[in-house]
Amino acid sequence: MRLDKWLWAARFFKTRRLAVEAIEKNQVQVNGDRAKPARTIKIEDTLIIQKAGETFTVIVDDLSEIRGPAKVATLLYHETEESLAKRMEDREMKKLVHNPKPDKAPDKKDRQRLRELRKGYE
Template sequence: MRIDKYLWCVRYYKTRSIATQAIQKGHVTVNGQTAKPSREVFATDKITVRRDQIKYELTVLDVPQNRVGPKLVDMYRKDETPQEAFAHLELLRLSKDHYRAQGTGRPTKKDRRDLDEYGLDFDDDLDSNEDEA
């Protein structure tokens, strides 16, 4: 079976064309070598897939005839992704929240309209200060 079809069958990618694009970009290796979408996959092959900033490592146990349900995926592959990869992803998410909290920073258009509606008009204050001088 082709590698792009295999990754689609075991539900690593939603469509076969998305799997093909990922392989062409170099996100997938088979036995340590970058693969082409037409590369054949056999049992005991080691596949590395880089997706969502995680390097998934899996071993091919068997080749399915066609796409399988989510409960049956473990019959055809063995996931050997280290837990540190998932911990690293969670750490990245937390660090993004640390630098900029949601809703802070420059006011949105809605915030500006709410300020105008509340009666804060900064231009009038500036004009009155210039008249006094």
């Protein structure tokens, strides 16, 4: 089965064209090697997929020529434990770094300080 069709059927990409573009940008590897869209994959192949800043390491469990429901698509592969743990850890780090939550809302005094700081930068 073609790699681009499988990625589309497994719902890693919304269209086959997006799957082809990702493969051409070396964002998909098969068994550690660079892949082409027409590369034939088989059961037990290991795929490394980089998508939206995340890296998935999956093992092919089944092949499908058609794109079915999401529940059926998840039966086509299983993600390695290391990959899943790494992705969850990366997500938590991104949340902490990019969206630090304050302990409390600023009170009147804090708002006054913020206004004074902003005035200094204008």
